[in-house]
Amino acid sequence: MLAELSPTLIAEVALATKLLKLKQRICILTGAGISAESGIPTFRDKQTGLWENYGVEDLATPEAFIRDPKLVWSWYQWRRQVVADKAPNPAHHALAQWQYHAQSSDQQITLITQNVDDLHEQAGSTVTHLHGNLWRNKCSQCETPVQNQARDSYSSKDTVGYDEALMTCYQCGGYIRPDIVWFGEALPVDEWQTAETAATNCELFISIGTSSLVYPAAGLAQSAKQNGAKIIEINPNPTPNTLVDITLAEKAGVILPLLIQEIIAL
Numbered sequence: 001m002l003a004e005l006s007p008t009l010i011a012e013v014a015l016a017t018k019l020l021k022l023k024q025r026i027c028i029l030t031g032a033g034i035s036a037e038s039g040i041p042t043f044r045d046k047q048t049g050l051w052e053n054y055g056v057e058d059l060a061t062p063e064a065f066i067r068d069p070k071l072v073w074s075w076y077q078w079r080r081q082v083v084a085d086k087a088p089n090p091a092h093h094a095l096a097q098w099q100y101h102a103q104s105s106d107q108q109i110t111l112i113t114q115n116v117d118d119l120h121e122q123a124g125s126t127v128t129h130l131h132g133n134l135w136r137n138k139c140s141q142c143e144t145p146v147q148n149q150a151r152d153s154y155s156s157k158d159t160v161g162y163d164e165a166l167m168t169c170y171q172c173g174g175y176i177r178p179d180i181v182w183f184g185e186a187l188p189v190d191e192w193q194t195a196e197t198a199a200t201n202c203e204l205f206i207s208i209g210t211s212s213l214v215y216p217a218a219g220l221a222q223s224a225k226q227n228g229a230k231i232i233e234i235n236p237n238p239t240p241n242t243l244v245d246i247t248l249a250e251k252a253g254v255i256l257p258l259l260i261q262e263i264i265a266l
């Protein structure tokens with residue numbers, strides 16, 4: 001596998017491996033790119049099918065839900081259908097292996113994700129979700145949690161009815177919405193606290209598959225850097241993150257197994 005990489009990338013992988021072995025407090029932030037190889041489109045990919053004329057910002061905001069709750073609900077039903085049968089890829093598995101290995105070493109790994117899928121959990125990781133969970137719902141008015149319909153019912157063979165009636169809250173009658181952090185909304189307090197603490201105290205911050213465009217998550221690298229951490233970025237495309245010490249410009253599913261096998265082989 002290493003032989004297929006460019007000489008520059010091989011040198012960067014060697015540098016990154018050194019850091020991964022050396023540092024003890026590690027904070028990892030993942031974004032949509034880590035699930036791309038599992039077949040889940042990222043947010044910067046152009047929307048397809050029914051949704052090609054909409055931008056994420058037209059669908060994932062509280063204002064959009066107030067304007068047209070059925071449209072927003074339908075988009076999330078469609079996303080659930082896309083994600084329902086997807087499985088973790090080698091990048092998720094490598095991180096889970098590393099976390100498992102760290103239990104019997106001196107390394108402390110905090111895994112934070114912006115993703116609302118559960119592929120990290122499926123791979124066996126412990127993960128903090130900053131942007132909510134695709135498989136949970138809540139009331140848009142009183143925030144009462146509401147159970148979602150069974151995941152099996154979204155299997156890609158079945159068709160989700162996009163014109164289905166909206167559910168309402170049994171407590172207050174408000175519309176039920178996905179338990180996702182939309183643009184302009186605050187992040188969940190405990191999860192954000194975990195992320196900030198991990199970023200501020202880490203010696204190594206690894207940013208994987210995120211465009212680093214959406215704050216406050218994108219600011220975690222800055223907190224880490226200000227406190228002396230080294231920053232590694234894994235992303236085949238350039239990002240605006242200027243704090244990076246080592247750029248691994250390849251797919252996460254290629255790079256992470258390479259890095260982690262070096263650590264686990266110790």
Ligand code: APR
Pocket residue numbers: 030031032033034036037042043044045056114115131181208209210211212213214234235236237238239250251252253
């Ligand atoms: N491996 C690593 N990175 C990849 C891969 C891959 N195989 N494929 C794509 N990428 C990179 C892209 O180059 C891009 O920089 O993943 C990034 C995905 O960026 P976004 O779609 O912007 O996803 P993310 O950064 O997670 O978005 C942040 O924005 O839409 C909101 O709340 C939503 O959580 C989301 C947040």
